[in-house]
Amino acid sequence: MADPQQVEEPVVDDANAGPSKNELKKRQKALEKEQKAAERAAKQQELAAQKAAAEVDYATEFYGPLPLHQSQTRPQLPRAQISSFSARDGETVLFRARVQTSRAQGNKMVFLNLRQRSDSVQALVLVAPEKVSKQMVKWTAGLADESIVLVQGVVRKSPEPIKSASVQDVEIHVSQVHLISGIEGRLPFTLEDASRADTEEVIYDADGKPQQFNRVLLDTRLNSRVIDLRTPTNQAVFKLQSAIGDLFRQFLSSNGFLEIHSPKLQGAATESGASVFKVSYFKGNAFLAQSPQLAKQMAIAADFERVYEIGPVFRAEDSNTHRHLTEFMGLDLEMTIEEHYHEVMELLDNLFLSIFRGLREKYSNEIAIVGKQFPADEFKWREGPEGTLKLTFRQAIDILVEDGVPRETLDDINTENEKRLGRLVKAKYDTDYFIIDKFPMELRPFYTMPDSEDPTLSNSYDFFMRGEEILSGAQRIHDPALLADKMRSKGVEPDSMKAYIDAFRMGCAPHGGGGIGLERVLMLFLKLNNIRRASMFPRDPKRLDP
Template sequence: MSENAQPNERVIPLTKPPAEGAAEGEGEKGPSKSALKKAAKDKEKAEKAAKRKAAEDAQKKEQEANDVSKNDYGDLDVDGAWPEDFPGEDKVPYVELGDLEEYFKDTSKMDAPGGPHITFRARVENARSQSAKLAFLVFKKGTATIQAVVAASEELSRQMVKFASSIPAESYVLVHALVKQPKEAVKSTTIQNLEVHVKKLYIEGKAKAQLPMQVADAERAIPVEGEEETSEEGRPIVTLNTRLNNRVIDLRAKHNQAIFKIKYNIKKLFMEFLDARDFIGIDTPRLLGSASEGGANVFEVKYFDRQAFLAQSPQLYKQMLVAAGLERVFESGPVFRAENSNTARHLTEFTGLDLEMAFSHDYHEVVSLLEELMLHIFNGLRQNCKRETDLVRSIYHVEDFKLPEAGKVPRLKFPEGIKMLRDAGEEIGDFDDLSTPQEKRLGALVLEKYGSDFYVLDQYPLAIRPFYTMPTTQTRASYDPANPNAGYSNSYDFFMRGQEIMSGAQRIHEAEFLAKRMREHDAKVDPESAGLKDYVAAFEAGAPKHAGGGIGLERIVMLWLGLPNVRLASLFPRDPGRLTP
C-alpha cells in the first residue's frame, strides 16, 4: 500500500470523456453502427425523392412541350394586357354576356364560317371537373349567366381542361369561345338556349380559394325584422351583418345587382318627369354653419377652426331658391340624420329626392303633381325593370305592388285615417302622430278598401309638423294664442305598403308669419339665429306660394321590391353602428 493511500480507500481508474460535440451513439472511435445505418437510410430517401422530383419535372416539361394548348390558357400579366395571339374585334366580335341573346336574335350569325366565335370577359361563378377530358364552368356578368364547356380534343389539351376546372370561384377571366345551341335548355343559367365552348381562357383577376363568404350565400333571403334566423335546406343563414361586412362579395349576387339597377331607374324616372315639366336641377350645400332646422338630429363636424353640421335636408335652400325666382326646382343628393335608430327602415345617410315648386291657387296642385310623379316611377319600373323586379321578388316573396288608376290615388284627410284605424280597433287620439305599426295597419286597410298599395294622408296635425308648415285656412281662422299649435296643416305624407316614403307640405312664404311660427312652435327656433336669419330674409324680399316634398329613395326601392331591410337598398349603408366599409 502506498504511504499516501488511506486505509480501505479504492483507487478508481480515470476514463477519457466523449469528444466535445459528438453525436449520440458516437464514442471516441466515431459514429456507432446504428447512427451509420440511419444516415445511410436518410441518404437513400433523399436520393429517391430527388429522382422522383427530377422525373416529375421531366414529365412536366414533356407535357408542356406536348401541350397543344400551352398558349391558350394561363394567368395574364399583372397589367392585364391581352396575349398577342388573342383575337381582337377585327377578327372576333367582343360581346357582353348580357347582350348575347339579343346579338344572336339574328340567327344567321350562327352560320358563320367555322361557327360563331366571340370574346368576352366575365367572372367564374363555379367550375367543376366532369372527367380528365371535360369540365363545365358557369360564367356571369351582371345578372347574366351562361354555361361553358371545356372539352379535350386534338386542339385542346387535358392540361387546359384541368386548369379550367381548378379556377377559384369569383375569379375574373378573359375568354374566346365558340357559341353553340345546347341539346336541351340549360335551366341553371339565365341564358338557357346558348352555351359557349371555350377555346382560350386566361385569368385576369384571381380570387382567393377561401373567401369569407360565397356569393351563393348572398342569394338567399334574410329574415324579416323580428323573425329568427334559421337555416335553409341545411345551410346556415349568413347574417345581414356578415354580408355588409363583406359587401363587395355580397353585391355580386345577381339580385343585388338588380336592386341597384332598379334604384338607378327610379332616380332617372324622377328626373325625367320633372325635367319634362320645366323643373331645374339644383345642388345645395351639405355643410352648414348651424343646425338650421332645429332639433338634435344633426351630425357635427369640424370645419377648420369652427363647428359645422351635415344637412338634414335641402329644405331651406329649396325654398330660398323659389324665392330667388327658380320657381320649380328638384335635387337628388345625400341626406344625413343623426337618429340613433336601428330599425329595418332607418339609415343615418340616405339619398333624398327633393322638389319644391310655386303654385297658382291651392297646394293640392303640388300634391297632384307628386301623385303623377310617383305613378310615373311605378309604371316606369313595370316597363323598364320587370326582369329585375321578378328576380328580386323570387327571393323575397311579396305580392305585386297594387297601383291605382291615374287620377284615382286614394287621398285621405288625417281625421279620416284616424277613423279607419279606430273602426279597426286601434286606440288613437285625434291629433296623435301615427306609430309605425299604425301606419302599416292603415296601409292594409287602404289596400282592402281601395285596392291600392299607394296612398296619400293629407292635412296632418300642425303640432307634429316642422315650423315652416302652413296651417290650414280653418286653423288660422280659429287661432288661439294660448294654444298656437292646435289644429291641422296643409301637409301630407305619401305611403307605399303602409310605410312612409315622402313627407311634404305647403310652406309659409310670408316672412313675418314665418318668424311668428318659429317662435311659437313646440320646438322653438330663433328666426334671428345664424342658421335661420338668411332663410327668413329670403322671404322679406317677397316670395310666391310654394310647396314640395322630400322622398327617401331607398325606401321606395325597399317597398317596391318587398325587401325586409332598407340597408339592402344602400350600396354601403350607414346606420348608428356602421361606418365601414
C-alpha cells in the first residue's frame, strides 16, 4: 500500500515555458543594435548622396585650360586693361594677365594677384551656388605663378587699399578663369625677390617677424633675363628707354634733322683698329662699325645738312666695367655749322634739356617705380638764365687740382677722376649735368678740328651726367688735306679710307656733331649703377647669351 505522505509532483514542460528575463534583455539589445545599424546605414547613404551631389561640378565651363591658341576663331570680345579698372566699378571685364601670386583660404576662397606689364590688381575667386564651385576654387589655387590666364569678373570697390597691387581701390570678383599658357618646370627666382630693393636687408611678415628672402644677383637675373624683365621695375626701365629714343627723335625732327640709316659692315677699321670687331665677309674680311661717324659726315658732304641716326654701335674693347658694353644703342647726329662749332654744342645741350624735361613731366610714375627698387637722389640740371654749366678742360683740371689731385696725373681725366669731378661740381653748382669744352687734341680722334688759336687744343666737347661721360662730340675736319695729315699722325693710312677722303674732295660744308650712348643716359638718369640693367639683353666681353 502506498504511503499517503508521498504525493507525485507535476511534470513541467520547458518547451512551453515563456522567455526568461535574460533572454528578453538579449533580444532587446539585439533589436536596438539592428535599429542603430539601420540608422547608420541610412545616415551613410544620406551622406553619400550629399557627397555625390557636392561632387557634381556645376562650374566646369567656367574654368580650366583653353585649347592651344592657333587663331581658330576671332570673336572680337573687348579686352580690358588693368590700368582702367579704377574707373569701372560695377562693370564686367574680360582681360588677359599673369598670375603673379595666389593665396588660398580653405577650400572656398582664393585670392590672386594678376599682372599686366607693371599694372596689377587683386582678384577673388569665391564659391557661389551655380557659379563658382569648390572644384573651380581648388583648380585656380593650383595655378603656377607666372601662368597666363583669361579672366572674367566684376570690378568692385575695395573696402580698404590693397597694398599688394598697383590698382589699390578695386578688386575683381571672378566668374570665369581659363589657362592660356602654363609654366614648365620651376621659376629660377620669384618676381617678388627680383623686385626687392637692393638696400633691403630684412623683410617682415604680417606679425612683424623677420623673414628669410633670396637676393637675386645681377648675373642670375641676366641668365634668366626674360623672367627678370617681367618685374614692374624693368617694365618701367624699358618704357623710359623707349621714351628717351622718342624724345631724341621728336626734338631733332622738329629742328630740321633727317633720320638716316648707315651700314654696320665696313671695309676698314674706322677709328682704331684695336677696338673693332673683324668678321668674315665672303672671301675677305669686314669690320663692325664703331659708330655711324663716317656715314654722317658723308651725308653732310651730300648736302643733307642735318642728320641723325638711332642704331647699334660695336666696340671690341675688353672693358668689364659698370658702364661699358661691346654693343650698345647709339644716338648720333651731325649738322652743318654757320659760324662756330658752339652752335652744335648748344643744340646738343637743348636736346638733353628737352629729354630731361620730357622724362620728368611725362614719365614721373615710371621714375617712381624704378626709384622704389633703386633709391636715388633726383637727377638735377640747371634751368633759367644761368643755363647749363660749361667748363673748359683746363678749368675742370683746376677743380680737381684744388681738391688734391696731382696736376701731373691729369693729362686725361680717367673714370675715377670723372666721378670725383662730378661730386665736386654737384657740391659747388648743385647740378648733375654739365659740359666740358676744349679737350687736348691728342685725346681726340683724327677727324677732330684743331682750335684756331692753340693747335694743341681741339674744338671738341664731352657731356656728363652724375660725373660720367654720356656724349663725345666735336667740329669735324672738312678739309681733305688737313684730314689726311691728321690721319697719318694717328697712324691711319688715308688710302685705306679713300671713299671717305674723296667725299671731302668734292667740297663739304663745315660741320660737327656728337654720339650718345642710350643705355648710359638711362643708367645715369635713374642711377641704376650698372649699364647692364639699362640694356635689354646686354653684350659685354663675357656675355653673348641670351
